[in-house]
Structure formats: C-alpha cells, structure tokens
Amino acid sequence: MSAFRTLDSAELKGKRVLVRVDLNVPMENGKVSDATRIDRILPTLNEISGKGGKVILLAHFGRPKNGPDEANSLKPVAAALAERLGKPVAFANDCIGAPAAAAIVKMADGDILLLENTRFHKGEEKNDPAIVDALAELGDVYVNDAFSAAHRAHASTEGVAKKLPAYAGRTMQAEIEALSKALENPARPVAAVVGGAKVSTKLELLGNLTKKVDFLIIGGGMANTFLAAQGKKVGKSLCEHDLLDTAREILKTAAENKCQIVLPVDAVVAQEFKAHAPSHVISVDHVGDADMILDAGPKSVSEVESVLTACKTLVWNGPFGAFELEPFDAATNAVARFAARLTGEGKLLSVAGGGDTVAALNHAGVAEKFTYVSTAGGAFLEWMEGKVLPGVEALRA
Secondary structure, rough: OEEEHHHHHHOOOOOOOEEOOOOOOEEEEEEOOOOOHHHHHHHHHHHHOOOOOOOEEEEEOOOOOOOOHHHOOOHHHHHHHHHHHHOOEEEOOOOOOOHHHHHHHHHOOOOOEEEEOOHOOOOOOOOOOOHHHHHHOOOEEEEEEOHOOOOOOOHHHHHHOOOOOOOEOOOHHHHHHHHHHHHOOOOEEEEEOOOOOOOOOHHHHHHHHHHOOEEEEEEEHHHHHHHHHHHOOOOOOOOHHHHHHHHHHHHHHHHHHOOOOOOOOOEEOOOOOOOOOOOOEEEOOOOOOEEEEEEEEEHHHHHHHHHHOOEEEEEEEEEEEOOOOOOOOHHHHHHHHHHHHHHHHOEEEEEEOOOHHHHHHHHHHHHHHHOOEEEEOOOHHHHHHOOOOOOHHOOOO
C-alpha cells in the first residue's frame, strides 16, 4: 500500500473532508433493505469524524436521466446512515452550489453531512471541469472510499482527486491491499474460479488470468462452451456455439503460459430449468440431446478441492451452476465451504467479488469466512481483467 496515500498521512482536524462513498443501496418501500455498503464505510467515517474532520459525503444513487428526481434522491439513505452510525447525519438537497455550501458552513468539527446524488448533474459522469471545480470548492481534503465506483473517471471519483490532497479511505485501502495480494504479488500457486453464464462477457478476464494464475477453474454456463470446444456434446445446455474457436484459443494460450485449465468432468443434468427438476449426475462425455447441464458434479467438486488444497491464493468470480435453484447449488456451496475452511486454517488467501459471487457465498453461508469479499461488481471485474482503475490511480503517492 506504500504506493497509495492513506488516512495515516492525512491532516483532518478542522478540515472539510469530501468523502466519496458507495451508497447505491437497495431500497424497498422507501427504506434501505440491505445496509452492507453502509456498514463497510463506517470505519472511515468514524475515523475522520473522531479526528475532528467535517465529513462531507459524495455519492451517486441509481441512474437518473434528466436531473433531480425524487425516486433517486439520497435523502432516505441519510436516515439509514445515521441509524448505523449512531449519530446525526445532515442532508443537503444538492451536491454543489449554494445549498451544499450553506449546509457545510453550519457544520462543527466531527459532524457528518450527506450531499444529494452527484448524478443529478450530467457533468458528473462526463468528468466536466466545471462540476469538478464546484465540488472541489466545498472541501480541503478528498478521501475515496468507493472502490466500486473507481473504474469510472467521473468528477467525484477522479476529477476532484486531482484538485485536492487525495487519500484512500479504509475500505478502499482494504480492497486495494486484498486485491494486490491476490493477483499482483500473490503467494503461489494461484487458482482462479471463473463461472457464470457466458464466455462473451468475460473474454478479457479469461485472457488476463491465463497469464497470471497457475490454475483457471471454469464453471457455470461458460464451462459448457469450453466442453463443446473440445468436441463434447452439451445437449440443450446454455452454450455459445459461435465462440468455440475463441474457447480453443483461450485453451491454447493457457497451455503456452503453463496455466492449467480445470473443466467439469461430470455434471448434474435435468431436462427442464426449474427448482427441484428431476436430475441425475452424468459424465461430461455422455450428455444426452435433451439434457441441460445445470451444475458441476461431485467428481468435478473433488477435483477442484484437490487443486485448492495445492494452492495458496484463490480469486473467485462467478458460480459453478444455477445456484439460485436447488439442487443445482451443490457444487458452488461445496467448493465455497471448502475454500472457507482452508482460509480459516490459514492455508489459503481467498478473495472473491462480483454480484452473483457475493450472493452465492452468502447462500453458502461463508461470505464472512473468506479473506476478502468485494461488493464492487464492475470495478472488481475490471481489476481482474488487468485494467487501470482511474479512481485508484488518482490516489497514488
């Protein structure tokens, strides 16, 4: 982390501290239904407040199209944030201009203020210099604690970071440290689990990982495309038949980089896609024309567990099967619990991320038992793809 400025070196007392956070939380009936993202930023907010900084929160919410609209207001989130913090959170009905400035003037050291949705201004997503300047006027120091938005070069994620002394918040710091340990300077051997529906959405990811990891474990619907590329029948399974040549190219690249691809050797098949559909385990060499592969089988799970036992680092993005439907969650559950056990025994550093992955690990009851689980979807994926994240780069020392 020496390459990035952190709160350890920030002068905060009496300063107006603009803190970019992720408050894009799920809402039901006007109330926050999942406070995970709020809980993640509490250490940063409490530290800045405790050191006498004026905490001024910048965040986006939803995808507003034409300026301010009540459905995408952050106002209801202020109440939820205050509840989790155990202290008042003031709210300003704009993130720039007179309303924001007036609210900041009223702040005492240690107070917390949430500004309205940054995306109510179109210049936010365009990194418009005028918006950048208007935001920068409100603060003395900038802290980014929103890794999930760090892949966007927006006014509140990159622009302001170049105008003010900029630091990584504690959540951002933890994320960068975990990801660096997992892929940039990992303990080897390294395994990556990549699952999900389609190869087409993860081509760059697969290409980058073949150069970075020792074992690339492919699951989910995308495994079917690789099986078909090897000449195996996949019946009515989800499969991108137009990408068979691409899959073969990835297999070839992996071999050239001494990266071992691990594919299912058996599968749980059914003839309809629904929970508790009649199913059975079959070798991947004997999938019938009417069969749908909906999960990896027990021999495949054993093979993956054997690989993980030999590894010191695991990066995970995507499930092994249709984990939302029982009994097609078995492989994902089994491997997740095995990885969690190895992590608990100090034998494996495990980092996972992406929406489906977080849901799958929660479903398996082990999200808290991995070394680090990232709630950042797009940013986590782009980091795994080897891309530069503007919001992170802006924090370099």
